[in-house]
Amino acid sequence: xSSNFYITFIRPHAGIIIKICRAYSHSQEDFxxxxxxxxxxxxxxxxxFHEKSKWSTWIYRISLNVCMTIQKKEAKRKFQSISLxxxxxxxxxxxxxxQEESLSQLYKAIKQLSDVDRAIILLYLEEKTYKEIxxxxxxxxxxxxVKIQRIKNKLKILIK
Amino acid sequence: xxxxxxxxxxxxxxxxHFMIPNIEKLYNQKxxxxxxxxxxxxxxxxxxxxxxxVLSFLFTNWLGNDNAIYWxxxxxxxxxxxxxxGKTQLKSLIKxxxxxxxxxxxxxxxxxxxxxxxxxxxxxxxxxxxxxxLMLIYTYYKQVGKTIGEILGVDxxxxxxxxxxxxxxxxxxxxxxxxxxHFKTVTRKTTxxxxxxxxEIEELRx
Numbered sequence: 001x002s003s004n005f006y007i008t009f010i011r012p013h014a015g016i017i018i019k020i021c022r023a024y025s026h027s028q029e030d031f032x033x034x035x036x037x038x039x040x041x042x043x044x045x046x047x048x049f050h051e052k053s054k055w056s057t058w059i060y061r062i063s064l065n066v067c068m069t070i071q072k073k074e075a076k077r078k079f080q081s082i083s084l085x086x087x088x089x090x091x092x093x094x095x096x097x098x099q100e101e102s103l104s105q106l107y108k109a110i111k112q113l114s115d116v117d118r119a120i121i122l123l124y125l126e127e128k129t130y131k132e133i134x135x136x137x138x139x140x141x142x143x144x145x146v147k148i149q150r151i152k153n154k155l156k157i158l159i160k
Numbered sequence: 161x162x163x164x165x166x167x168x169x170x171x172x173x174x175x176x177h178f179m180i181p182n183i184e185k186l187y188n189q190k191x192x193x194x195x196x197x198x199x200x201x202x203x204x205x206x207x208x209x210x211x212x213x214v215l216s217f218l219f220t221n222w223l224g225n226d227n228a229i230y231w232x233x234x235x236x237x238x239x240x241x242x243x244x245x246g247k248t249q250l251k252s253l254i255k256x257x258x259x260x261x262x263x264x265x266x267x268x269x270x271x272x273x274x275x276x277x278x279x280x281x282x283x284x285x286x287x288x289x290x291x292x293x294l295m296l297i298y299t300y301y302k303q304v305g306k307t308i309g310e311i312l313g314v315d316x317x318x319x320x321x322x323x324x325x326x327x328x329x330x331x332x333x334x335x336x337x338x339x340x341x342h343f344k345t346v347t348r349k350t351t352x353x354x355x356x357x358x359x360e361i362e363e364l365r366x
Contacts, residue, residue: 015173036190044360102163102168103172106165106169121165125169156165
């Protein structure tokens with residue numbers, strides 16, 4: 001991967017990757033590994049992108065695929081569960097604010113969801129349309145609305 | 161404040177600057193993890209030799225032939241020798257310390273793995289005639305005067321005992337073929353995986 005490719009095509013969307021990685025990682029090290037793996041996967045599959053969708057949608061899709069694949073592998077290895085707090089270090093605020101604490105709590109709740117539910121809610125929070133979510137996840141568009149409502153209810157209970 | 165999850169998300173990420181992880185040393189961890197995995201596999205191959213040797217010893221004794229204990233020792237002896245050789249090879253692999261370049265590390269591991277596998281293939285193939293020769297000599301002197309059919313309990317094989325030694329090249333050849341197939345499949349698979357990593361690093365450098 002040339003540094004040009006990274007700077008031009010990946011770095012502007014680093015926020016997307018970071019937000020997703022945070023929902024699928026258990027530690028800072030885990031987070032960095034995931035981030036790197038996603039960057040590599042985007043680079044490896046760059047020729048498969050045919051501009052049918054937005055580049056950012058492509059990045060979402062690859063990121064979620066990588067996270068879910070690694071998650072499945074890690075589940076087999078029974079990954080040690082480390083506090084989520086360490087992952088919040090990826091944000092550059094010095095002291096955790098009220099917002100950051102709430103966000104950490106939200107992530108904690110998101111991490112209790114299944115892999116697919118996690119992906120759906122992340123995309124929903126990123127203000128993707130139902131159509132885009134269905135396209136990225138590879139599922140039926142008509143079910144997304146109901147699914148999101150159920151996940152939101154679940155999250156509300158988990159956050160309380 | 162409205163504490164909906166949408167607001168938590170929006171406010172949580174508002175005015176934040178992401179600290180993007182450094183991807184300069186992208187392949188370091190990947191290479192180390194891959195090699196660690198291969199070393200664990202190799203460790204299994206080495207340590208399985210001890211129970212295999214013990215089982216061979218017990219099996220030979222269970223057959224209850226003459227001098228079963230001696231034969232048990234002879235049959236299990238190669239397993240013990242291979243175990244110590246394997247341990248030395250394992251040490252030499254672990255000794256290839258990760259320095260600073262994933263590329264050099266992977267190239268060194270690949271070269272080492274190929275040479276180890278080649279050595280092991282030759283060792284197994286050459287051990288076969290040695291071990292078999294001892295067995296045939298013993299059988300020959302023990303059963304001298306009988307036909308092969310009488311020794312093996314098969315009708316129609318009315319050849320003199322000396323023909324037993326024909327088994328030596330036949331078995332060696334068969335083992336050489338099996339060892340070569342194993343060498344090609346296992347070694348090629350591992351080295352191909354390493355080669356992919358090496359190629360990706362080379363492309364990254366472009």
